[in-house]
Amino acid sequence: MSDVKIDSLDIKILRMLQGDARKPFQEIAETAKVSTDTIKNRYQTMMKKGLIKGTTIVIDPKEIDQNHIVSIGISVTNPYAEQVLTSVKKITGMFAVTRAVGRYDIEAIAILRDIEQISTVKNTIADFPQVQNVDIEIWVDKPLLCPKNFEFQEDHQ
Amino acid sequence: MKLDHIDITILEMLKKDARISLREIARLLKVSPDTISNRVEKLTQQGIILSSTVVVDPSKIGYSFITRFGVNVKPAYATQVLEKIIKIPSVIIASKVVGSYDLVAVSVVKNFEHLCTLRDTILGMPYVEQVDLGMWIQTMEICPHYFLI
Structure with missing residues (x-):
């Protein structure tokens, strides 16, 4: 098992996206008080490392x-x-x-x-x-x- | 409810990538972006789209297997127990069922200690009579994606 290292900002991003995958990065950035680019970079890094496999909608x-x-x-x-x-x-x-x-x-x-x-x-x-x-x-x-x-x-x- | 090809395309595209821009879907379908956002709103209001989420690989954050819990509860208390089970953070999905159990929950599990804690937590809930486990081996992924047609 290869664990990916994540910090509190990564967790914040994941949590927000878990509730709403369409949340704009800008909004996440405002809540986390960092720049939108930081959020974008973090997201892409988590994708690259395979921690985030994608986003999806849940259909009934x-x-x-x-x-x-x-x-x-x-x-x-x-x-x-x-x-x-x-x-x-x-x-x-x-x-x-x-x-x-x-x-x-x-x-x-x-x-x-x-x-x-x-x-x-x-x-x-x-x-x-x-x-x-x-x-x-x-x-x-x-x-x-x-x-x-x-x-x-x-x-x- | 009847879905037309626009609805189905929207659902298909959002299933693959929930962050896709509605403008892009509009371009593909050759309709206005407003049409798409109206449709998405309608699909959400009618409960066809329940939510959207990010799909995480549990094996990358320390989870080593998935377990299915089959829970038997005192008659009439299924909903109450279900609401508690779904609040356990490692539970991915849970539902009322008809069959040998009353409730089924699927959870990611770190190790055997964690598994015991989970089992004890569920057993400790009021009205729970029995908890049955099935540990899944050779599968390390279940994503909400699979719950789509």
């Missing part, structure tokens, strides 16, 4: 096409987790598929159009010969994004 999937977010927990016969993982990744609608330690061997999150599609996906996964069990959770209401996402820590070295 349910407002478009009645989408459902589901989390999927899969139990697999040892040692076939990797094999199942590869197949699950290929299913349409998946956006996060991972090996896991805990109750399940593989966990996934998917955005699916309707209950029918949820059932199809569940059956597809359950049909893999190495899969023992598939649990599905359907996310209801609006998913809440943490206003802070991540604690940033100033470099203490």
Whole structure:
């Protein structure tokens, strides 16, 4: 793990952008009492170092096409987790598929159009010969994004 | 709500880069910048755009894995507990669910000690009955980006 060193100004910038990624650098500069160029430079440096991967908007999937977010927990016969993982990744609608330690061997999150599609996906996964069990959770209401996402820590070295 | 090609293009472009200038989107769509800012406002008001955020790589700031918490709560208290869970700083996203759990939360985790603290924090909340964990290995990123169509 390669930690990127950040100071309190970087954290201030990140915090403000986490709440509103479109906040003008000038406004951030005024709040932080530094020049706009400083903010611009800091932002670009954090991008270059890979700490900031980009900016995005958060859309409520349910407002478009009645989408459902589901989390999927899969139990697999040892040692076939990797094999199942590869197949699950290929299913349409998946956006996060991972090996896991805990109750399940593989966990996934998917955005699916309707209950029918949820059932199809569940059956597809359950049909893999190495899969023992598939649990599905359907996310209801609006998913809440943490206003802070991540604690940033100033470099203490 | 019905979205036309202008709305969809706006959403697509903002998904890739939330800081893009509305003027640039306007140029691409050959409409006026005012049209774009009106549309963005409308999309926000109607709750299609929930918010915008910066996508940070958690592995660069000391987080080593992601954990999914499945939480069972006393009936009727799901919302109350959800509101508390979402305030935990390392939680990225949380939602009410239908299935074996009542709530699901996804959090970035520093180490096992941190994981235990998180679990104890959730278990210590009133009305929480059970907390189940799934530690994600070989995935070190989840960004709100994925939550988009």
